[in-house]
Amino acid sequence: QVQLVESGGGLVQAGGSLRLSCAFSGGTFSSYAMGWFRQAPGKERAFVATSNWSGMNAFYADSVKGRFTIFRDNAKNTVLLQMNSLEPEDTAIYYCAARRYSGSTYQSEYDYWGRGTQVTVSS
Numbered sequence: 001q002v003q004l005v006e007s008g009g010g011l012v013q014a015g016g017s018l019r020l021s022c023a024f025s026g027g028t029f030s031s032y033a034m035g036w037f038r039q040a041p042g043k044e045r046a047f048v049a050t051s052n053w054s055g056m057n058a059f060y061a062d063s064v065k066g067r068f069t070i071f072r073d074n075a076k077n078t079v080l081l082q083m084n085s086l087e088p089e090d091t092a093i094y095y096c097a098a099r100r101y102s103g104s105t106y107q108s109e110y111d112y113w114g115r116g117t118q119v120t121v122s123s
Contacts, residue, residue, distance in 0.1 A: 011122065034103070
């Protein structure tokens with residue numbers, strides 16, 4: 001059974017950076033595409049970024065394009081989300097998710113989810 005555990009969240013000032021990490025276990029990491037989603041207070045969970053199984057293809061939500069980078073370390077079974085130029089609007093619980101091979105922007109297409117890590121950006 002695939003398990004995902006996020007870490008790296010915290011409190012940061014606007015304009016700062018954080019790096020989130022998601023540790024993957026219980027399967028062959030290189031067979032899975034990975035995604036990051038977030039849920040802000042009072043809002044539905046939304047897509048942030050996705051990387052396919054090889055890491056060669058990535059796709060981002062417009063709201064984070066140019067500020068966030070998803071990358072994976074297949075040797076360490078880890079996917080990371082580097083978040084720069086953070087804004088208060090980025091405050092949310094961030095979740096990583098996994099699905100076979102191809103990335104997706106649709107959370108319904110992901111089979112496995114972590115429990116999330118809180119990111120709070122102060123103004």
